[in-house]
Amino acid sequence: MKYYHSHVIIPEKCAGRLKCIKACPTRAIRLRHGTITYYDDLCVDCGACINVCPEHVFAPIMDDFSDFEKFEFKIAIPSRTLYTQFNASIHPNQIHQALKNIGFDAVMDISRVSQELIFAISEYLKTNPKEKPIISSFCPSLIRLIQVNYPNLMELISTFDASREITAKEAKQEYAEKLGISISKVGAIYITPCPAMVVSIKQPAEKEKSWIDGAIGIKDIYNLILPEILQMNEQVETIDTEFHFHYGTGWGETGHLSRFLDAERHLTIVGIENIMNVLNDIEDSKLKNIDYIEAYTCPQGCIGGIFCVENPYISRHNAIMLERKFGELKLFDEAEVLKKYHEQYYFLGRHVLPRPTRAQAVDIGTSIKRMIQKERIFVKLPKKDCGLCGAPTCETFAQDCARGEAELSDCIFFKLSTH
Amino acid sequence: MKLKEIIEKLSLVTLTNVEDKEVSGVFISDMLSDVMSSAETGNIWLTVQTHKNVVSAANLIDIAAVIVTNGKEVPEGTVELANRFHVNILSSPLSSFQLASKLVEAGLK
Amino acid sequence: MKEETCSHTWEMVNVQSGYIVTENCFRCNKTATSFSAGEWPPMEEYREGEHFWNIMEVAQTIRFDLTCKACGKLVPLNELAGLMMCTGCDPKCPVDTLMKEMEKSRIWVFVAFGFFPVDERTQLSQEKIAILEEYFNQRRKSSSSTIRIVSSEKIDDISRCFAEMIRDVGMLSLTPPATE
Amino acid sequence: MQEDRNHSIEIAKIKEALQADIITGNSQTGQYVTGIYASDLMSDVLAYGKSGSILITGLNSVQAAISAYMAEFKGIVFIRSKIPDQDIRKFAEEKGLFILTTDTDMYETCVKIASIEGEVSVSTAAAALTKRAENVTTYSFSIDGQDFASAGMVSTQIKTILKSIGYNPLIIRRVAISTYEAEMNVVMHAKRAKVTLKASDQEIYIIIADEGKGIADIELAMQEGYSTATEEQRAMGFGAGMGLPNIRRNSDKMNIESKVNEGTTIETMFFVK
Structure with a gap:
């Protein structure tokens, strides 16, 4: 399912300040290889990113x-x-x-x-x-x-x-x-x-x-x-x-x-x-x-x-x-x-339904396997939460790696130790 | 040594239609460029790669058979393509290393 | 033996491993590919005049030249970016038509690619393509089929082509496989 | 390690068999490797490689070294005369990996190592797959007694882990409630406790083992409304005597053992349907 959101991302404006990545309460935003992206299923439209970005990378879509x-x-x-x-x-x-x-x-x-x-x-x-x-x-x-x-x-x-x-x-x-x-x-x-x-x-x-x-x-x-x-x-x-x-x-x-x-x-x-x-x-x-x-x-x-x-x-x-x-x-x-x-005049008529979470997209066995991989990766990370890999914390980065969405070599500390 | 003989001796699983061929040696690599430059025609090729490119590279050199090791699942698209271009794909639950020693035992140098 | 009269037995020489790098300039939206030798692929974006190049994809590959064992003729193949096997995904494509025709006599069609953006310096000449074809057919000693290499110019609309270039994608990936 | 030696190959023997050159780790030749993994695909190394193994690869890139380190390998053999560059050497030296290079190709390298006397375990994806059913991820936490300010932290952490695995919300809710109650019990009555979480595709298993005064009469403590909380604790809203019965109600299986003046261990189990 595609989720509608009230903003568009204008990647050209991004100066890579990483403010949004840290501000996002559901950790939905990443800066991958210089491009800002986000997981639309995690975004709750709180507007925190719109608020913190000095470059206005996140532009609200409003009706005219x-x-x-x-x-x-x-x-x-x-x-x-x-x-x-x-x-x-x-x-x-x-x-x-x-x-x-x-x-x-x-x-x-x-x-x-x-x-x-x-x-x-x-x-x-x-x-x-x-x-x-x-x-x-x-x-x-x-x-x-x-x-x-x-x-x-x-x-x-x-x-x-x-x-x-x-x-x-x-x-x-x-x-x-x-x-x-x-x-x-x-x-x-x-x-x-x-x-x-x-x-x-x-x-x-x-x-x-x-x-x-x-x-x-x-x-x-x-x-x-x-x-x-x-x-x-x-x-x-x-x-x-x-x-x-x-x-x-x-x-x-x-x-x-x-x-x-x-x-x-x-x-x-x-x-x-x-x-x-x-x-x-x-x-x-x-x-x-x-x-x-x-x-x-x-x-x-x-x-x-x-x-x-x-x-x-x-x-x-x-x-x-x-x-x-x-x-x-x-x-x-x-x-x-x-x-x-x-007469039920004021009621919605039904309960709000949950969104399928990212973890539920795969079976529990695979999910646990990824969790093990995540922990294996996480212990070797510097745990400085610097954000330079484009993920808000070392933990989310390890998670992204385990899901196959980021690469370990994106971690600056690995780069430093190999150059 | 004939391919069919090897399939029997090592109880390899056949994923495609198999044309029997003369096997001239073994090549292990997961790098397609290695296969392009160094594998010999008639080699059997041990790899953990399973994408369609494997078929293209195997076809280019005319590999006797590709053996996918580690019991990796081969996507349907790859098998289909291999059948079309008469590339043999086999599979084994053993790792490349284990299979290598079994191939020596079977008499392949 | 003289070059002109030699029937040539080709051999791969000057094999260099490296990376095929695809870059994109976000100002003009042009795409460029290049070969980069060495242990590390370029990773940083850089400026070149008006262009602002961003790395889109890096895959491991090799580049090589061919030489004749008998007469010593050297054919540099600097222009070759990669080979692709036609998998017949676009019925409108002339390569696909050729493929279908050749398949009956067990001839497999491969496409040789030069670099982007396309110009004379980056594309393989017909002569070199013929030599490349000769080389690979010589290597397929025991084969009952042959291969045919054509230029990528033959492809009608590259955006409809789903075949993949033979190169080592994902080799550098440190991420565990996504699905088992 | 004596035990290790029976199922392993000395690095020196590998070097000899391959007539390999040592690039880094000169001092490590007396050590043993317990597994062999031959591949160029680094994602596979990371997923299936067993710690203590040696990596045979033709991928002459620093990524090979990082992967070997991540998968807790002892070292790498580079095949076909590939000489690793300064970056790889530096990384390997820092992380204590040994590196050999040999001129043979991967098949020959495998054959030569296989011919060395010794038993080695070889990791395969097939083995990894059969192990999948017993795939368990384990975490441990600690709770300090009387630390009311951080009470609830462990159950929140456990909840976060279970959510990111993607269990059914209802089972997570039950785990959260019973773990929270158990955590409160520790904070109120014990000195400290160790919490272990084991999560698999079959069940979620939580053990809370505390050091404290223990429970004299478990049956009595299991009755609703029974509480030994002090007046101050009650005033703060703790100790309504719902702890143990609530844990039992919310878990699929519960086991409690206690020794007076030593401590209490509560095991709870939740079945994943």
Whole structure:
């Protein structure tokens, strides 16, 4: 199977700094004979390589605004993070208006669905599911990390759909009906803080097909809407005051959910290393008394996503201000949500399936043989993890050799001792 | 000595159709260039190489038979090609070294 | 014996082992092959004028000349990069057609390759190819078949050719075999 | 080594039989080789060569020396008068390989060595293949008692190894849980322990042997809820008395032996289907 990824590699730009190789949490990247390559089955789209490379060898593939021309009606679905990129004195309505000015026909914010979803999840947790803790399915990179490195935790991934997906579904259905056109003519475009979201749209691990049709990075949209917003400042009266925006609960920033869910039984983790530590504990059944895990692979949650423009600390501050100003939504109908919950409205419909791992491609006997070869090779390596062979560590290099993908003579220490 | 006699004496496995030939000596190498430059026509050639190139090189010099040692599995494509160009391929679970001593015992110098 | 009247008994001389190196320039995307003698194949990329050569593949091979035992005529074969046996993979290829025709009379077709990029200095002349053919047929004393060597120029579209050059690929590999 | 000598050939004898020149390792001629491997294909040498052997090859390249070293060979015979260059010599000298060169070809070299009196083991792929069923990879780890900060490290390491071999996730989960419990027991109750992991295509086998106070009544300890953890340990979340029963529940076979004031050994086995 070929895995879709949200970036392309431009090998000509590579200056061989080896930064990406070391940064990759799943050790998917190699620099072989001067050319950067990666194992696409290991890549979880965390964006670490895009972030560390000063030469921009890894270029995110994003949709272009013109790609959406095929839709008769275009709905922008901004990530909550988009609002935190602006000072709280800028009303979310201004942001929505600016999006319309640049060509979107409608804007749908995900906060109502987010709030409904959290209510439904807390309802679900009360029913005491057998497998615990439930791991949030919000961060696509997290799901892929579990697929690649923690296949035995697959069952713990929440079977609730993400708020952006449900919002897109509702918005598309609503406008298709209102306008009397086919739903395929209505496009939902997500405004995303990170490339991983793009992957979950183009090749969802969670379900067959995403409701969202495309994605634009916050960075790209920011440059388009900022001038619009600056112009608007002089004519605030155009803003529709009836609009019920709220910035209460939702995913993306740390600690938001714990206020709604039972904080004692809820855990928030950010950063891929920290996540891996906790997932290890879960595997050992060490983590007890926790029901729900909210985790983001980006260092500060979604406000640390690589498409964000604003410094994450300022974003965090903006988020707090937004929350103060627009608080919780009181207007939603609990009975209605409960009804929908019982009708399985919020669910994905199936568990996320694991990716076949590289080791499973051969039988256990061959795999063990390779393991023995790997150890045999590993003991003779310098164990300096210098990376000059193009693999991140001596151990991965030994593994590559045993798999027949690298040659021992690539090790500089062997070269040195023979010249 | 005839090839068929050697096959019998050393219980070699035949992987292709075998045409009996007169064997003039033994050549061991895993290097095709060695075979091209130094092997003699009518030699039997002991090697652990199994790719299609072996057939090409054996054909070029007209080797009496290729014996793949170490019980290595020979890809189907190689066997097919060998049959087409009338190159004999045999196989033995023994290593090149072990087979060499057996060939001497059998009387081949 | 005089060269002109001699019927020639060929012998391999000046056998040199070395490497056939395939390089690629990533600026212009040109591919070049060359023979490199010596114990170590070149491993580093290097600059040559406009070109930036990267090593794509290194395989062990030999180069040699032929000489006649009787008259002493020396035929240098600097232009020979390797031999390939036609395995008939492309029915549209003229070499394949030739092969099919010759097979009936037990003549096997080999293709002689020169170096890339192609120019006069890097390609074997028809005369040298004939001598090479003579040499190998002389070595196949006990054989009931013969071989025929043709120039690689005869191949229609090299990108469709799946045959492999006779050379020692993987010899230097230190990696354990991938599958058993 | 007396035992070695009965099944081996002295290097000096090989040199004599081949009328070979010594390039490196003059002082090693009194040593013995225990196997012969003739090949030019270095990947095969690495895969099938047995340690203590001698490599016969025509591949005059430093790769031959590296391969021989990696496969733990004693030395190399270069055939057909190939004289190794400075790089190979330097590498061989550094790594203690001896090098001979002979003018005979590979067949003759094999024939001459075979005619020397002595019994040598010859490695073959066929032998390697029959051994495949018993292909086992073994690892060992150690745990320190009372080191709560690193508790769980060994089970994480074992998990990583099993994952990279590619076992079924469910079996890995069971191994992880039972090893973690056993590891916690060691940290809480013992001085130190040695953990051995043997993984094959048939089963995963783990032995945890500790030095400590031991268990007086194993049957009692196997009961759910029984615990001898201290108040502080319980406060930290350790010692709910689920250790041993949990290990038994998660493994396919479990054996426990203990001597008071000496230590406890727990063996667990997991069958690979």
